[in-house]
Amino acid sequence: MEILKAIVETVLLFTFLAVVTAMLGVYLERKISGWIQSRLGPKHVGPQGLLQTVADTVKLLQKEHITPLNADAPTFNVAPILVAVAGLLAWMIIPFGPAFGRIIMVRDINIGLLFFLAMASLIVIGILLGGWASNNKYALLGGFRSAAQMISYEIPLALALMVPIMMAGTLSTRGIVEAQAGSIWNWYIFGGPFEWYLAIPGVIAFVVFLTAATAETNRIPFDLPEAESELVAGYFSEYTGMRFALFQLGEYAEAFGMSALAAVLFLGGWHGPWLPGILWFFIKMFALVFFLMWARWTYPRLRLDQLLNLSWKGLVPLGFLLVLVTGWMLV
Amino acid sequence: MGELAAFIILSALTLIPAVVVVTSGNVVRAAMSLIPSFLGVTGLFVLLGAEFVAGIQILIYAGAIAVLILFVIMLTEGGTGLAIRQLNEQRLPGIVVAGALTAGFVVLVVRTAWPLAAGALPASNVTAIGTAFLTDFILAFEISSLVLLVSLVGALVIARKEL
Amino acid sequence: MAVGLTHYLVVAALLFGLGLYGILTRRNAVAILMGIELMLNATNINLVAFNRYVAPAAVAGHVFALVVITLAACEAAVGLALVMAAYRTLETIHVDEINLMKW
Numbered sequence: 088m089e090i091l092k093a094i095v096e097t098v099l100l101f102t103f104l105a106v107v108t109a110m111l112g113v114y115l116e117r118k119i120s121g122w123i124q125s126r127l128g129p130k131h132v133g134p135q136g137l138l139q140t141v142a143d144t145v146k147l148l149q150k151e152h153i154t155p156l157n158a159d160a161p162t163f164n165v166a167p168i169l170v171a172v173a174g175l176l177a178w179m180i181i182p183f184g185p186a187f188g189r190i191i192m193v194r195d196i197n198i199g200l201l202f203f204l205a206m207a208s209l210i211v212i213g214i215l216l217g218g219w220a221s222n223n224k225y226a227l228l229g230g231f232r233s234a235a236q237m238i239s240y241e242i243p244l245a246l247a248l249m250v251p252i253m254m255a256g257t258l259s260t261r262g263i264v265e266a267q268a269g270s271i272w273n274w275y276i277f278g279g280p281f282e283w284y285l286a287i288p289g290v291i292a293f294v295v296f297l298t299a300a301t302a303e304t305n306r307i308p309f310d311l312p313e314a315e316s317e318l319v320a321g322y323f324s325e326y327t328g329m330r331f332a333l334f335q336l337g338e339y340a341e342a343f344g345m346s347a348l349a350a351v352l353f354l355g356g357w358h359g360p361w362l363p364g365i366l367w368f369f370i371k372m373f374a375l376v377f378f379l380m381w382a383r384w385t386y387p388r389l390r391l392d393q394l395l396n397l398s399w400k401g402l403v404p405l406g407f408l409l410v411l412v413t414g415w416m417l418v
Numbered sequence: 419m420g421e422l423a424a425f426i427i428l429s430a431l432t433l434i435p436a437v438v439v440v441t442s443g444n445v446v447r448a449a450m451s452l453i454p455s456f457l458g459v460t461g462l463f464v465l466l467g468a469e470f471v472a473g474i475q476i477l478i479y480a481g482a483i484a485v486l487i488l489f490v491i492m493l494t495e496g497g498t499g500l501a502i503r504q505l506n507e508q509r510l511p512g513i514v515v516a517g518a519l520t521a522g523f524v525v526l527v528v529r530t531a532w533p534l535a536a537g538a539l540p541a542s543n544v545t546a547i548g549t550a551f552l553t554d555f556i557l558a559f560e561i562s563s564l565v566l567l568v569s570l571v572g573a574l575v576i577a578r579k580e581l
Numbered sequence: 582m583a584v585g586l587t588h589y590l591v592v593a594a595l596l597f598g599l600g601l602y603g604i605l606t607r608r609n610a611v612a613i614l615m616g617i618e619l620m621l622n623a624t625n626i627n628l629v630a631f632n633r634y635v636a637p638a639a640v641a642g643h644v645f646a647l648v649v650i651t652l653a654a655c656e657a658a659v660g661l662a663l664v665m666a667a668y669r670t671l672e673t674i675h676v677d678e679i680n681l682m683k684w
Binding site for chain 2: 586587590591594596597602605606608611616618630637638643645646648650654655657659666668674
Binding site: 201 | 446447450453469470472473474476477480481482484485488489492542543544
């Protein structure tokens with residue numbers, strides 16, 4: 088009985104996530120990019136173009152699956168599923184907030200943040216295999232770039248996570264949010280319920296986390312793996328129909344997941360005045376999603392050597408310094 | 419009952435891809451099969467109550483080592499996926515030696531009376547491991563950090579183009 | 582039937598045997614490294630299983646499994662760097678063709 092309940096809950100949550108992240112994500116992306124570029128964006132299907140993504144999904148579902156002749160067929164078919172599943176599984180540890188007398192989250196596991204990082208690292212494998220299995224040099228180059236980029240940026244990501252972990256003394260996301268209760272100044276970006284000067288590592292860790300998360304999710308200005316002017320479309324050049332959509336789903340799920348995690352770790356999760364908690368969580372998450380899209384339509388793409396230098400010579404030493412300074416300040 | 423079922427599924431998930439790893443003629447397929455094998459071992463760790471080790475196992479083995487191996491295979495001649503002879507002439511001796519050693523291990527494991535102790539694992543894996551690392555096992559911790567640093571520098575120097 | 586220590590040890594022994602077979606029969610240097618990774622995984626299963634069933638209160642098994650994982654990462658990095666260096670100079674990574682040091 089227990090297992091049946093768990094399965095139903097998981098299916099419901101993942102369906103909700105797929106709809107919110109992929110469909111709403113694509114719609115927001117198009118609307119916001121239109122707004123930034125003084126265009127209208129999708130307008131015709133449904134009110135204000137709201138049903139445009141639904142129409143697109145129906146179109147993608149009807150399309151033919153093309154497997155290139157010299158592609159490695161089993162690998163080619165498994166790779167998008169791996170990306171989508173890992174991207175959605177990362178949501179298991181995100182606490183949405185109190186509703187119906189309990190905290191809405193799939194599982195509160197005691198290694199929560201480690202689990203999130205582990206799932207983010209599994210996405211690399213899917214992308215690399217997808218790029219290799221397409222048997223196309225552009226796809227392979229995209230896969231290589233993505234692997235180099237994501238492995239480089241996992242380290243500053245983990246180091247930035249260490250700051251809230253050290254402040255809260257737990258890896259459980261729920262525990263971290265509960266430690267930020269009280270006033271707005273107890274959020275870890277403002278130094279948590281400690282001395283005021285802990286706000287300095289808090290803010291820097293937040294910036295490092297957002298930068299690394301943008302790179303980890305392959306978004307502009309760090310979208311080298313799928314740079315369309317150099318690589319056609321990167322690792323998913325050869326994918327058609329729903330398999331292409333699964334790659335997109337995985338990417339949007341990860342981008343939204345990173346925003347949700349930043350809201351949980353640095354911005355106090357569901358805590359906030361007046362409004363109900365779950366609403367606060369979504370406000371914070373969508374504000375960060377808007378920030379990611381804003382950055383996307385503002386900055387040009389970096390070169391590969393600039394990208395790797397930024398991680399290895401900038402963010403990684405800064406991350407180690409942050410961990411050291413936070414530890415020193417907390418003691 | 420549930421535990422036994424989980425154990426059997428996870429063992430199969432570990433061992434069947436491992437067979438592909440050592441026998442497949444396509445090196446990329448072999449390296450790919452490492453990933454389900456590592457994930458199966460992760461599942462066994464969770465079953466044994468070692469959540470922290472399980473998380474690190476996915477992060478390091480599946481997320482880093484497997485990607486590194488795939489990367490190197492694709493950068494060298496294996497990446498074409500063409501069938502080259504992958505096994506050497508030692509197949510028969512290999513089967514005999516590995517089979518004999520495994521059989522010896524299994525007999526040893528089954529016949530030994532292990533000094534089992536009942537008891538529960540510490541409630542918080544992470545705290546217990548952190549405390550143990552910085553008190554009882556501080557020397558192991560320091561030495562492995564040093565080895566990590568040296569191998570980082572060493573790998574960079576070895577893989578550099580111009581010496 | 583409950584799952585006991587013996588079950589885990591048998592699985593670990595089988596995994597170790599498979600890894601050893603891979604090391605003995607593979608020509609590709611990277612494939613040999615994959616065999617080594619399998620053997621290290623088998624060792625980790627042993628360490629964690631002994632920790633669970635023989636001395637549950639201490640976490641020594643977990644600690645040593647973590648040290649083994651760290652050293653496996655080092656070994657993979659240095660080993661693969663060596664493979665890349667060998668490929669660059671000798672244009673092969675098959676260990677039976679790398680015989681410059683042989684008389």
